[in-house]
Amino acid sequence: MQSPLLQLIIVQFKTFLREPEVIFWSLLFPILMAWGLGMAFNKENESVITIVQVKNDQYPDTSFRNFLAGAKEIRNINSPDEKALEHDVTIQGLGTTHYKIITGTWEQAYVLLKRGVVNLVIEEKAEGLEYHFDPKSSEAKSSYLQFSSILKGKQDELAQAMIKPLSQKGTRYIDFLIPGLIAMGLMMSTMWGISYSLIEKRSKKLLRRLVATPMNKGSFMVSQFVARFVLCTLEALVLYFFARYFFGMTIEGNISALIALFCAGFFAFCGIALLLASRTSNTFVANGIINAVVMPMMLLSGIYFSYHNFPDVVIPYIQALPLTMIADGIRSVFLEGAGWPELFKPIIILSTIGFVTFISGLKVFKWY
């Protein structure tokens, strides 16, 4: 006869493995996402800039018209009946930029702006070309700068500048992304896995049935965590090895500190998950509660894009989020060669969060 703890753990695994969808979402999906995003931002330095030209035949702008004369007609994917023009400009070191020019009225331009198809509208006026764009958008600004310098015939100047493309490992987008995805996987898997599984067992009255046996409540909780830990580790390893073989990523820093950070992060999320799942037996409420905690972290913690674009005043708060601590920590080990001295602080904080939420969660936990 096996020990109750072992039985409980085995049961957790069996129920997990018997839901094939779960395996897809927790193991395959992150890889697909990493692959997709990695490929999307890793393309040979090619980019597309789409511009609306508001024509005025009274005041044709020669440089603009010459530029268009060299363009070829392409299908306009936004309204297939109309044509658009495309002109490719290749600058050494900067790669190729496809300029797509759609000719239209201001009304059409507004529609395209609203849909996010274009971020730059150029109108021919008596005084010359007028550039319309949102100066708060750095992308629009960059479109403006690039295009205007080309019209001014400055592409040779651009080419002469010393451009050294960064392709070193550790500075690519995928290098930024993978540690973030590992951290996010840890959060999602723990929070949803543990909270949901507990709340579901409560709503099915299974918890109630279990505590009416001599089962040790501690063993039950431990079994939930152990099983989840194994799965989380598996998820992280799968992502890492995928990035390693597909994108040549390596770990620069101290592995033992990385493992400690991972465990501390897991512990923190376990505690939070337990606390969130301690009272309700309604799976809809559970959905809301978990989302309310998970979503802000997902958006703010700099998983996909750096949180340094947020205003300076909120950055310290963002850095205090568990997910940020884990993502930044993993990143620093992967990319900057960090070790114990750098990770010491987040490990302590995460463990404390875990400890406090775990104890309070257990205190208020409703078994029936």
Added chain:
Amino acid sequence: MHPIVQVSNVIKHFKDVKAVDGVNLEMQQGEFLALLGPNGAGKTTLVEMIEGIQHPDSGEIQIDGKHWKGHAHELHHIIGLSLQETHFLEKLTVKETVKLFASFYNLPNKRVDEVLEMVNLREKQKAFVDKLSGGQKQRLALGIAMLNNAKLLLLDEPTTGLDPTARREMWNILMQLREEHKISLILTSHYMEEAEFLCERIVILDKGKILAQGTLNEILTANNCFETIEFSLNEPVQNIGFIQNSGLGRVDWDDKTRKARLFVSDIVEQLPKLQALVQSNGLNLQTLECHKMTLDDLFIEMTGRRLDQ
């Protein structure tokens, strides 16, 4: 010897509902007791307090002479139970489910097989729980309740929702248990036939209070109306006051069937009197049925409601 269950003055409130309102109950070892009552009577609440799952607001509960406080571990070992509804893990097989519970009691695999045999789930042991029929699920719950050879078994509506055959099967398993092991059983039910068939003692609960208890005959005798006469008249007479006032017994008028029901202590003596009374009012009996009173009838008589509602 201690009574196996002793419930004294137990009260349990939920917000503004008095779920259990001052219940006293004593049960001896080896006794089979049925808790009968309509929906919301407080059966589940009472049983779960005995099981140590819920706690009384006031009053005292002892199992085998022990309180729950301080003896939980011990008491878990001598109690077997099935809740009114439990959904076991869907993606676990029947055998794995029983095995999991067996591990909590430190029981060998042999016991798992034995129990599966007893509840006729040997054939289904490899089936996933979510593929079982309602009756099979109830038998699985019963099997788990029986696992640890408990002295005291508490089953909350073990046969609700089952067809007559499946119900029979449950009864047979329980009767077998009764013959082979000296266990005590508390069973809740809406079905008086079930209570009558399985249990020597019946407790009728309504609105958190015990309305009546004893053996079936004791309860019926104590309420001294043994028999009913159901009749209709040639004219749909709703005003049956003349019978009511005759002192023959209580009369109910059922609007749906357009029949009257008279509760009497002795049909042989009182039927002729009824006939005479009807004739003297210039009416005739159109239909007439006599039967011995059942618990259902008694419950209706006491509360004006049906047991299985």
